[in-house]
Amino acid sequence: MLSVHGLIRGQRLELGRDADTGGQTKYVVDLARALAAHPDVDQVDLVTRRLTDSSISQDYARQLEPLCDGARIVRIDCGPEEYIAKEQLWDHLDSFTDNLVEFLNQQDRRPDFVHSHYADAGYVGVRLSNLLAVPLIHTGHSLGRDKRKRLLARGVSRDHIENTYHMERRIDAEEETLANAEMVVNSTHQEIEEQYSLYNYYDPERMVVIPPGTDIDHFRPYEPEEKIEFKSQVDRFLCEPDKPLILALSRPDERKNITTLMEAYGESAKLQDVANLLIVAGNRDDIRDMDEGAQNTFMNILVTVDTYNLYGKVALPKNHAPEDVPAIYRMAAASGGVFVNPALTEPFGLTLLEAAASGLPLVATENGGPVDIIRNCQCGELVDPLDKEQISDAILGFIADTARWKKASQNGIARVRENYSWSAHAKAYVDSLRQLPTERGIQVPTQPVPGALRYRDRMLVTDLDQNLLGDEAALRELVELVRSRRKQVTFVIATGRQIDSALAVMKKHGIPRPDILISGLGTRIHYGQQLVEDEVWADHIDHHWSPRRVAQFLSHIPGLSLQARKEQSPTKLSYFWNPNEAPSVDEINTILRQHELTTNIVTSFGQFLDALPSRASKGQALRFVAQQLDISLDKILVAGGSGADEDMMRGNTLAVVVANRHHEEVSLLQDVNRIYFAERHFAAGILEAIEYYDFFGRCSEPEQAAPKS
Template structure:
């Protein structure tokens, strides 16, 4: 009755937004192991969402993921929403091409995902109490959503790019190969950004905090908490006495001469990091173990190995070759298909046959499968890393081994299987330890307690700020342009563009976004005969004013004050060679400007790292190999444009932004309609091919006018339909 009453007042509960972008996410029948992106993280976030939904103090949980329309996958992933009950929803948002993409291909589209996420949350009509990113790609999105909305950011890395790069280098892969395959630099940059902006980082193990995160420049251990992942004890439990054999038993029996021998089970996707071939070698090269037990390898689902991606194909090909080399037929099962409902039955078969569950992964930050196996009564042998260390400390029901030591792995497995008394003791300890330390209810309780304790550093008063301009209140679209070399530079093109705007743009809000300070921007616009804009975003996005009175948006100023320490930033940079302050007139409350001599100064990457290590937070804007601006982390042209559009209720999809150089890039990315004028600088050419970025042939304001026609800006206003 108490739970029912609490659910009746959901509108007053916490609103939690979880973001997990890659992979295939749905509430039932998770396709775990289908590919490298649909693994333990997917299961974790779905179960976390459900567990939080069951907490009496939580009103709503939205799990934001990517919508996929692809004939190769289920139609479930194309549905915009999926209701999981108790105020929990999976919300699928558009992000790049409709087809299913691996996570390394998603980076160019994440800014659009962030814009769509903000639009969705605004439609909900509630301010989130927290935005929680899962993995680096979601961290990139969560930083933008949380910073624009002024709410706390929580991050969970799941696995970390620096650690992965070190492991791959140790195995002989080259830097070039790693970068090409995994986009590892973008991933690490996103992880650093998320760590720098997070109010709290949730890790699953102490080792993850002390050893893995410690390699990052933004490592701040006081912001990190360990909340072990949970498991559903209703699904994962020991076999009941005299219960019938499950359906998956018949599938395994097809492979095995004696299917009732103790089962050595490995359950993971066929990923190189999961280290399945070493387990096969360990089993094959230990004669007593081969005689005593069967090996069962459940490595995702497949119709044909030939149709898998290269990594999975290579792993399974090696496994089959090892089986053939050692003539393991009749002693090893490797089924092509299994369902989500088969997974608890597989663990229970391990317990029923008095077998062992093995996780031989090279690295294991979580170890959810170990927890599930332990909850089912199965002892384990696992890699001596991360999650397994903590699980063993809590449950005392297994053995840790060097994942590359096949002999040590086989000995550990055999020693457990060959000692019935020890097996029983390990099984009992695991059951008791999981109930105490790894139930989802306890995880949710700890999570909610932590969320409630986060300090609300950012002001939320801007939503109620009085509107200042009749035109802005009526505008249903907007043009925002950079000034120098974009709006200005060709008088004929400017006159033509302004005339069209005057004649056809009665409902268009006109604005500029520039690196210039306000007085300088006003002077140059007057000089060129440009009417007073409705909105002026100046000083590289650190100030917003509304015309004609040039009324300052104080809400924006309060919003970007977050973690802004100008004196400490100024002091840190002036200690470096080749850097000096620009004149006082160019310094602003939320902008510190320097001249840079690149022949003497550190690189921007080195400066960024220095600030990270000093726990100083700034958005670094470097232009023309000479000018360096430091802004608050919530300030940029792109953030300011989004703040403006959100505040005045103008759909971001109806905001045309124009630029010519790299410091316009964050305006151009995302859901806005972008135009790069014909006289653009080379650094913007990386945006070629983006659906919402148009490269004009005409230069300066003529290029903007060209975009009016391309996007039918005064008509339907949108990206031209293909074909």
């Protein structure tokens, strides 16, 4: 299971610490434990980001942390060591993937399934499941298109949304994940119908609804004579502490809409007369030290208290531990109170289950998961989160009617146990996995890799056109250098050309045959002087590939014309691309996704467009070869200059972009670590990079090279 962002550990989860440490972190930990308890599950690895940061607990620096028998947290390096927001992680996800593959290569067994959580993990999950040839399961938790729609409706500009949330990258990752996932796990039917339906690769047949569970041992009804220590932290705020409590518990996020609840309370004299309001919104020591979103939320809360003069009626405890949460629910239930979730939208609403299992009636937003929860449990009322009068009337309806309150309380306790236990969730999950097509992971090629290659500890990879070709003198110098180091380095050419075309060009320019030839943009791999083809790779990339259907749809797109027959192959459709007439690549991808065609579209040099199987690319082929030769990616130098080379250069490889690069296609690489932008052209740029990285010596970036941020 992949859950890249946030602070994840087995005990004392810091829920509500920030926007990234919310319900998802608790969900994945609980799911890992529940699955590990299932008799058919041997091992669950919950993989997240490793952090070494003095501002947070050292717990997050441990690579391995046991969760329970059969489950553990695995932490993998991902970009900077310090804790950063998920929106800043995108350029580091390729490195995270490479580091995770290296970890998996050291294990006795590879996973049978990969389950990604949220868009960033989906990006990693697609690449990992493609490499391992195992099914991908995905849970979105929240979706970019839905979030953008709601932000636009609130008047936030598109530029601000993009600059703040990197929304285009997120949505593209979500589309790619949906195109590759065999199963998408949802908490509610509403999530499928109103959120996933916004996506081009929306496929209802791959969607399953498996509501999350709740820990019914921790979240239980109040027992008579039970003493709750947290009550002292609440009572000190209140003039009449024995009144029923209206409880809102969430992270301090404006989307949780706490201010509207407070305004509803402030504008209802009747509600103030019969109940107090308890707001538990994360932990704080100094509001000024919180991130901007949380800071604004708390400032709005304090201003609302002052505006409506709610002193003595509203409790705002500063700190609580995760183990306090069950007792907070029981305290509110013992007072005869109500739990309110006024969020603008709630993907599921785990706090609703926790509150209902504790005996609290619910008043919840009508947007999202609460619809299913309240329908299944008959323990509360749905409201428009922007209608303050409706919110206050719903709360009063329970507090003022003892019989109604008691019935909702009893229903919640009984029906959460019946419908939302973790054991039931794990059973439904494993039953769903059994319905998926299974495919064995990649095995060692039937044609052994030439033995001589296995003793070389580094690799030089380059394209032909615009890299090797263009400066004959520099090419001769590079060829002689590689020959002189042939016992140390594996020489690889990765080209978009078909094999016969590549061989003809190499012969014309006196380029010796490489140790490995990756041709057709990563669709074919050949080893040694005899050019023995890797048939396992050919079988691997054929997964879900429908070239005739892809060609049929691309034939109707203006600005695309087929290249010569010799440039086509069963696993590569090649076109001339006129960007002035053709739709954008994003629009072409949209067309293919709308017709459920899983395809990798690659553009290069501003004039070529190729359609490949989703598992095929230069970067994926390179990583497959590196595994066969057991060469670490940080000992591989990749030279490129067009969009077709990008995924070879991202991640843990050393890379050089030669000076004659196609600027627009590689512009996104400017901020990626371990990519050197050469001042010289063609093969001279490669020689420059060999010197820069001391490729035949230390084989790394110079120590004085400052990391990019």
